[in-house]
Amino acid sequence: MGVNHIVLNVHDIDRSHTFWTDILGFRQVGTLDRTGAGTMRFYAGRGGNHHDIALTQLAAPADSDAATAPSQPALNHVAIEYGDQESWLAQLRRLQAAGVAFQGRINHGTSHSVYVQDPDGHDVEVMYSLPPDQWQGDINAALNHLTVLPRDGDDALADPQTPHF
Known part of the structure; x- marks a missing residue:
């Protein structure tokens, strides 16, 4: 499923x-x-x-934003996965070059992610998954791990390692 x-x-x-x-x-x-x-x-x-x-x-677009706060009953975000670190970093460079603002830049214990918004305000997570051997020792700890990283400039393109769990 x-x-x-x-x-x-x-x-x-x-x-x-x-x-x-x-x-x-x-x-x-x-x-x-x-x-x-x-x-x-x-x-x-x-x-x-x-x-x-x-x-x-939308047949008759409303005047309000399409996105709702993550705490409201609605779609929270869409995650788009890139196959490996290299293709993911290339996508981050592409996003920056296109002027797309990084809303958040986070290394999770299971994946590395940048969060952006589409033109209608839908939150989009652009991510790649870490190899299972990095997180399968303690999945709960990995799911609870969070490192917030810079969102702007060259620092936003650095990809520091995540600890093994």
């Missing part, structure tokens, strides 16, 4: 398309025009799934 895909409601599907394709690296694989209900676009990552993310254009 696992998560197959997520669907995000967006205010401006073209602006969101640019973020999810040009900045995060997904590719558009399909479009559904729903008469009277707006357009839905489908995107796939590097895996073999038919689609991982879908964006739905």
